Amino acid sequence: MTLILNGCILLLKEHQLLKQADIVFDNEITAVTYDSRTVQKDGMFFCKGTNFKEEYLVQAQKNGATTYVSEIAYPNIKGMNALIVNDVQKAMALLGAAFYDYPQNKLFVIAFTGTKGKTTSAYFTRGILQNYSNKKTALFSTIDRIVGPKPEQRFKSDLTTPESLDLFRDMRTAVDNGMTHLVMEVSSQAYKRNRVYGLHYDVGFFLNISPDHIGPNEHPDFADYLHCKLQLLVNSKYCVINADTACFEEVYQAAKATTAADNIYLFAKKGKNTDNVDFVYSSQEATLADSEFSIIAQTVKAQALNVAGLYQLSLIGDFNESNATAAVIGAGLAGAPYELAKTSLANVRIPGRMETLKTQDHGTIYVDYAHNYASMQALLSFLKKNNPDKKIIVVVGSPGNKGVSRRADFAKVLSEYADFAYLTTDDPGFEDPAAICAEIDERIDHQKVAVQTILDRFQAIAVAIKQSNPDDLVILAGKGRDNYQKVAGEDQPYPDDFNVAKQIVLDLED
Ligand SMILES: CC(=O)N[C@H]1[C@@H](OP(=O)(O)OP(=O)(O)OC[C@H]2O[C@@H](n3ccc(=O)[nH]c3=O)[C@H](O)[C@@H]2O)O[C@H](CO)[C@@H](O)[C@@H]1O[C@H](C)C(=O)N[C@@H](C)C(=O)N[C@H](CCC(=O)O)C(=O)O
Numbered sequence: 001m002t003l004i005l006n007g008c009i010l011l012l013k014e015h016q017l018l019k020q021a022d023i024v025f026d027n028e029i030t031a032v033t034y035d036s037r038t039v040q041k042d043g044m045f046f047c048k049g050t051n052f053k054e055e056y057l058v059q060a061q062k063n064g065a066t067t068y069v070s071e072i073a074y075p076n077i078k079g080m081n082a083l084i085v086n087d088v089q090k091a092m093a094l095l096g097a098a099f100y101d102y103p104q105n106k107l108f109v110i111a112f113t114g115t116k117g118k119t120t121s122a123y124f125t126r127g128i129l130q131n132y133s134n135k136k137t138a139l140f141s142t143i144d145r146i147v148g149p150k151p152e153q154r155f156k157s158d159l160t161t162p163e164s165l166d167l168f169r170d171m172r173t174a175v176d177n178g179m180t181h182l183v184m185e186v187s188s189q190a191y192k193r194n195r196v197y198g199l200h201y202d203v204g205f206f207l208n209i210s211p212d213h214i215g216p217n218e219h220p221d222f223a224d225y226l227h228c229k230l231q232l233l234v235n236s237k238y239c240v241i242n243a244d245t246a247c248f249e250e251v252y253q254a255a256k257a258t259t260a261a262d263n264i265y266l267f268a269k270k271g272k273n274t275d276n277v278d279f280v281y282s283s284q285e286a287t288l289a290d291s292e293f294s295i296i297a298q299t300v301k302a303q304a305l306n307v308a309g310l311y312q313l314s315l316i317g318d319f320n321e322s323n324a325t326a327a328v329i330g331a332g333l334a335g336a337p338y339e340l341a342k343t344s345l346a347n348v349r350i351p352g353r354m355e356t357l358k359t360q361d362h363g364t365i366y367v368d369y370a371h372n373y374a375s376m377q378a379l380l381s382f383l384k385k386n387n388p389d390k391k392i393i394v395v396v397g398s399p400g401n402k403g404v405s406r407r408a409d410f411a412k413v414l415s416e417y418a419d420f421a422y423l424t425t426d427d428p429g430f431e432d433p434a435a436i437c438a439e440i441d442e443r444i445d446h447q448k449v450a451v452q453t454i455l456d457r458f459q460a461i462a463v464a465i466k467q468s469n470p471d472d473l474v475i476l477a478g479k480g481r482d483n484y485q486k487v488a489g490e491d492q493p494y495p496d497d498f499n500v501a502k503q504i505v506l507d508l509e510d
């Protein structure tokens with residue numbers, strides 16, 4: 001992979017990003033990076049970030065960088081080409097795509113945004129497309145990035161949507177590994193930080209929106225959060241929208257701004273406002289671990305996708321039927337027909353999303369990543385509605401140094417639905433986990449919910465399971481399959497909630 005300096009200048013000018021170009025020598029660029037520690041010979045180095053220091057550029061030059069791209073010039077740096085731009089993140093995304101030779105053009109790209117359900121929908125979609133594409137579907141999700149068919153081509157993600165250079169590099173790797181399809185999650189932060197600037201998708205999904213990610217390092221307010229999420233639709237050839245979402249009118253208008261109505265698909269749950277939607281899904285039957293739902297195609301264009309029919313899921317929750325409906329439509333737009341979607345979907349399981357453990361004498365255990373009001377409400381209200389006579393026991397904590405409003409939110413949602421709450425530790429960071437639990441506890445309605453605080457998460461889960469009866473529902477919320485606790489700047493190893501529960505159940509049933 002290479003870049004020609006003149007080509008870079010043209011591209012930046014085309015997007016009105018170039019303020020100044022100081023060219024010392026003309027050479028071919030054979031590597032790109034934003035980290036001085038990974039610079040290679042004849043590399044291009046991007047100076048970006050709130051914590052950026054000039055010494056990184058000095059190190060980059062020492063390590064072989066010949067060109068830097070930055071929003072400000074560094075006059076002390078001699079003997080390097082300088083491309084001074086008015087937005088380094090946008091410049092990086094454009095030059096990154098060019099450097100990796102536009103790998104997105106070789107992939108059918110399906111992208112999901114939404115406050116909740118991105119990972120689940122992405123996994124469902126990939127589950128179907130893997131069978132449709134002969135195992136050639138890449139996945140960029142919050143949990144992992146899969147760039148090829150071999151186990152070593154799957155690795156853990158650090159961000160939901162990676163930095164642009166990493167994104168285009170991984171797309172290139174996926175193409176070189178023979179992948180033909182890509183399913184990816186796009187966070188609002190990815191748009192805020194221009195990680196996906198210039199990227200177009202074959203299909204873009206808007207799943208839902210509720211207040212989240214608003215704070216000092218993320219979005220200043222809800223309007224900014226929504227605006228960032230809407231960008232996905234503006235950059236998609238086909239748009240698929242959950243018509244039950246909050247702010248539907250704004251969302252639909254954003255799609256219509258750049259997409260013909262024929263290429264916009266709407267779906268909604270039966271019983272809501274389904275008059276003008278293409279697909280309606282409806283719950284048929286749910287056990288404690290599986291659910292059955294149907295998708296009806298209401299319009300000619302929906303029928304043409306050939307995906308309507310009855311479906312089964314190996315995880316429950318009406319919200320997961322919504323996520324699965326989205327996946328079926330996405331896979332349908334890629335060409336996957338009903339029968340294939342049906343058989344593929346039935347087998348998809350997602351790490352830490354409604355994973356179920358059935359015990360002999362201690363109820364049904366759910367491990368779920370629900371970690372804010374919207375997701376906890378969706379989860380607990382579903383369980384309550386379908387099991388009005390069963391006791392709901394929740395093990396939950398709230399993280400330190402972020403999302404402080406979640407503490408009051410958890411108190412509210414527990415008061416609404418839970419019978420028993422075990423408050424415990426969840427990534428306390430630099431805060432005292434006991435104080436965090438106390439903040440939740442003081443807002444819980446103790447007339448409705450019995451509360452016990454057990455700071456050791458393993459012990460909290462053990463006590464919750466041991467004290468439950470065969471008919472009870474025990475929900476281990478918030479951490480999904482996280483195998484660490486973030487404590488005072490360190491990731492301390494933790495077996496993960498599912499493994500902890502499995503161990504406790506094994507010990508009990510020995
Ligand atoms: C607020 C935010 O998005 N920050 C991201 C951003 O940081 P930054 O650009 O400010 O970089 P920085 O940490 O100040 O570092 C400065 C620069 O110096 C470079 N450096 C550093 C040390 C050195 O020796 N040499 C060197 O060159 C670094 O490579 C970096 O480019 O770029 C970094 C990668 O270069 C990200 O790791 C970092 O994500 C932080 C950790 C983060 O937590 N982000 C969250 C908010 C996020 O993006 N979340 C969304 C999901 C939430 C949602 O749904 O919106 C996500 O997509 O994951």
Ligand SMILES: Nc1ncnc2c1ncn2[C@@H]1O[C@H](COP(=O)(O)OP(=O)(O)OP(=O)(O)O)[C@@H](O)[C@H]1O
Nearest residue numbers: 115116117118119120142319353368369370375378
């Ligand atoms: N469509 C939905 N509506 C409301 N809640 C949902 C929905 N889908 C999933 N959830 C809940 O949210 C949790 C997180 O789901 P998922 O990981 O799919 O979402 P996400 O958008 O990737 O989330 P995040 O941005 O927090 O990583 C699930 O464990 C579940 O409790």
